Amino acid sequence: MDKESVQATSPKAYDQVLEYLKTLIKNKDISYGGKIPSERELMETLRISRNSVREALRILEHTGVLESRHGKGNFLVNRMGESLSSVFSMLVLMEESNYREVNQLRSVLEKQAYVQASALISEEGKEKAGAIINRMENGDLEERIRSDHELHHLVFEYSQNRLLILLTDALSEIIRSEGEVVLRQAASIDTEEWIALHKNIAICLIEGNIQEGLLALEEHYEWLERDIKM
Amino acid sequence: MDKESVQATSPKAYDQVLEYLKTLIKNKDISYGGKIPSERELMETLRISRNSVREALRILEHTGVLESRHGKGNFLVNRMGESLSSVFSMLVLMEESNYREVNQLRSVLEKQAYVQASALISEEGKEKAGAIINRMENGDLEERIRSDHELHHLVFEYSQNRLLILLTDALSEIIRSEGEVVLRQAASIDTEEWIALHKNIAICLIEGNIQEGLLALEEHYEWLERDIKM
DNA sequence: GAGTGGTCTAGACCACGGC
DNA sequence: CCGTGGTCTAGACCACTCC
Incomplete structure (x- = not known):
């Protein structure tokens, strides 16, 4: 009965990114078309590696919330369809x-x-x-x-x-x-x-x-x- | 009639993994509960880095077709709901x-x-x-x-x-x-x-x-x- | 102990977009 | 030119599972 296991399933690193970005969205800090922090920034802010950041971004991209634009950045979009x-x-x-x-x-x-x-x-x-x-x-x-x-x-x-x-x-x-x-x-x-x-x-x-x-x-x-x- | 891949949008590395695994599924080489090749294997088979392999796996996991089990491997599942x-x-x-x-x-x-x-x-x-x-x-x-x-x-x-x-x-x-x-x-x-x-x-x-x-x-x-x- | 996923390091080079 | 995404290298260590 270890209470420690509050996060029974996933203390994954990339989950931090997901949570972080969801918070930004919920607080309306970014909206459609808006740019989210660069991968290198997120990496430092959350103190995780760029790989982990990118795993999270791929998830969000495939969920239809985010679009990666080469040379420009990652942007919020509505492509959930x-x-x-x-x-x-x-x-x-x-x-x-x-x-x-x-x-x-x-x-x-x-x-x-x-x-x-x-x-x-x-x-x-x-x-x-x-x-x-x-x-x-x-x-x-x-x-x-x-x-x-x-x-x-x-x-x-x-x-x-x-x-x-x-x-x-x-x-x-x-x-x-x-x-x-x-x-x-x-x-x-x-x-x-x-x-x-x-x-x-x-x-x-x-x-x-x-x-x-x-x-x-x-x-x-x-x-x-x-x-x-x- | 296989059109010469008109990949207008994305020649992304991790797409190779997606395609590869979809093919395995279509050919029934793996089915529910089945284990897919390990990350290190995929990396060598498709000659891409482990990072790229993992980005693809995260997508599939979040799509509900794959589950990563720590210490065991990646398995096909049905969690699309x-x-x-x-x-x-x-x-x-x-x-x-x-x-x-x-x-x-x-x-x-x-x-x-x-x-x-x-x-x-x-x-x-x-x-x-x-x-x-x-x-x-x-x-x-x-x-x-x-x-x-x-x-x-x-x-x-x-x-x-x-x-x-x-x-x-x-x-x-x-x-x-x-x-x-x-x-x-x-x-x-x-x-x-x-x-x-x-x-x-x-x-x-x-x-x-x-x-x-x-x-x-x-x-x-x-x-x-x-x-x-x- | 061997195999595997989870994560990190500390770089690196390319391609693209905007200034 | 600089910032950014896309990708890679060549490792490494931890935690977990199975035998």
Whole structure:
């Protein structure tokens, strides 16, 4: 029962750096875009070696809080979305998840976002939705793909929940990074039904017809799941 | 079609280690619990310094795929949930999210899990749900808190979506790590209504009454949100 | 005692960015 | 040119685990 073992797990040297920097952040001594002390400075301030400092910085960088700029310094950033992506992609790599689960999750996130967006969307937002649909109907394939993304993004934007946005972006990223899936998706996108589906989603959003909008979304994700499955 | 590495951004030394180990994983040369080459080995194999090797290992450790055991070696593990927790907690620290958003997300995740669990739950699962409710009704405060967790866990378990489980655990963790919130929650938990709510959730799960079960869940999370808000 | 992670020393050189 | 990150050298000592 040694009380000594308060730090049961980790009295690691680089933890000091993590704690130190978190404190700086919490006290608002540095904010986004701000520069943190140089590696050589941290090394002296915390009286640990540069190696240990760098191990900590690598962790923070990979957590998406920090960016190392060669020749300039280490800066606070907000890239936690990328960090989430990398974890999700490891999950798939380790076969702890799969595209079906990812798609299922995306579906439920967007449905939630849709409900909230319906309540919170502005007139300007509704106009944007209309414009997107216009471009989707009249543009070429590339234009349709772009407006597809824009429409989904619009929904999340007006959901007013940054977590939803972050997670969805991260999940989209891992779908995108899988070549074959994207290809199949592109094939599906090039259909009249696909456009009609999105048009319906947009119109329901504009008119506040949540029920039908949700059904359209449901169908949208079932479509994707069919593509992913084989 | 291997494009000639378009490493637009990073020809970092430690990336070699990341790539190397990912390959080992992909090829199933190592699996959970397995030991990866020692730092000194990696150093020679990839012909980089030990420092660089360690920077890579710190990243992987913090991503939740690797664990360093002093005196033993580095082993593959599955702790990506903790990694997600740490990202979420940084999000809150950086004020890029807040408890309202976290709770909202938890709510939608559990509702989705509930729908799927309703369809997939076994007879054994239903019995478990019944037993949990029994303990919740008859146990002391501590017992009620435990069965509370068990019930929610049961729902996610039968959802058969590991992503949902992982995310929810990560989100719960950051709620838990905030002292004041937990306290208020504990206060709420100690009421008849709280028990009745959970009983309802369990019964609807057993009887396959999805609609009412979802309503109970909705109420459950509204309850939590009230606690969190002030 | 051998192997391994954790950390440090005390430098060094390169590449990059800004003055 | 100087400060900074990126990397390396060539060791070293400690603490831990296993045999």
